[in-house]
Amino acid sequence: MGSSVEQPHPNEPIIRALMMPKDTNHHGTVFGGTILSLVDQAGGIVAARRARADVVTLQMDAVVFHNPVFPGDLVSVYAEVINVGRTSIKTRVQVLAHRRLAGEQVHVTSAQLVFVAIDPEGRPMPVPPDGTVPGEGNRSTGG
Numbered sequence: 001m002g003s004s005v006e007q008p009h010p011n012e013p014i015i016r017a018l019m020m021p022k023d024t025n026h027h028g029t030v031f032g033g034t035i036l037s038l039v040d041q042a043g044g045i046v047a048a049r050r051a052r053a054d055v056v057t058l059q060m061d062a063v064v065f066h067n068p069v070f071p072g073d074l075v076s077v078y079a080e081v082i083n084v085g086r087t088s089i090k091t092r093v094q095v096l097a098h099r100r101l102a103g104e105q106v107h108v109t110s111a112q113l114v115f116v117a118i119d120p121e122g123r124p125m126p127v128p129p130d131g132t133v134p135g136e137g138n139r140s141t142g143g
């Protein structure tokens with residue numbers, strides 16, 4: 001099928017989720033939409049952290065599912081900011097599934113998503129120049 005990832009990912013996952021039977025379709029694999037929801041949430045978390053504001057999803061690139069996900073798999077979703085525009089933030093998201101009984105980890109999908117920082121009225125607002133808050137080092141402020 002698809003590629004498998006042997007090495008642990010260098011970063012901490014933004015989301016970890018244990019897949020349950022309720023997440024599956026009638027042939028026993030997890031819905032693609034369930035994984036896409038996690039992708040959207042993980043990208044949104046890092047984008048909002050960087051924007052220090054709410055964000056909305058503007059765009060997601062084409063997604064290919066390289067391996068199925070099964071109930072009992074522990075899904076890890078990694079996300080990072082790769083570009084910042086005036087009001088937009090581009091993120092890269094990677095999904096790995098840990099098949100706990102087999103002890104292997106497989107690459108499920110990767111995607112790039114663009115988010116836009118919004119003000120309380122839902123209008124685009126500028127992203128501040130950096131992601132740190134004075135006096136708080138690199139601690140995250142969003143989520």
Ligand SMILES: CC(C)(COP(=O)(O)OP(=O)(O)OC[C@H]1O[C@@H](n2cnc3c(N)ncnc32)[C@H](O)[C@@H]1OP(=O)(O)O)[C@@H](O)C(=O)NCCC(=O)NCCS
Nearest residue numbers: 056057058059084085086087088089114116118122123124
């Ligand atoms: C995202 C949204 C606020 C942008 O509003 P807008 O009036 O198009 O805003 P702007 O024209 O000022 O563009 C905002 C940013 O998005 C970028 N952008 C807008 N349309 C784009 C497109 N089709 N492709 C790529 N970038 C785009 C602009 O370049 C700009 O980025 P920058 O400031 O970093 O240069 C608006 O389209 C919206 O609310 N969309 C729905 C979002 C949503 O609900 N998502 C969940 C889906 S259910």
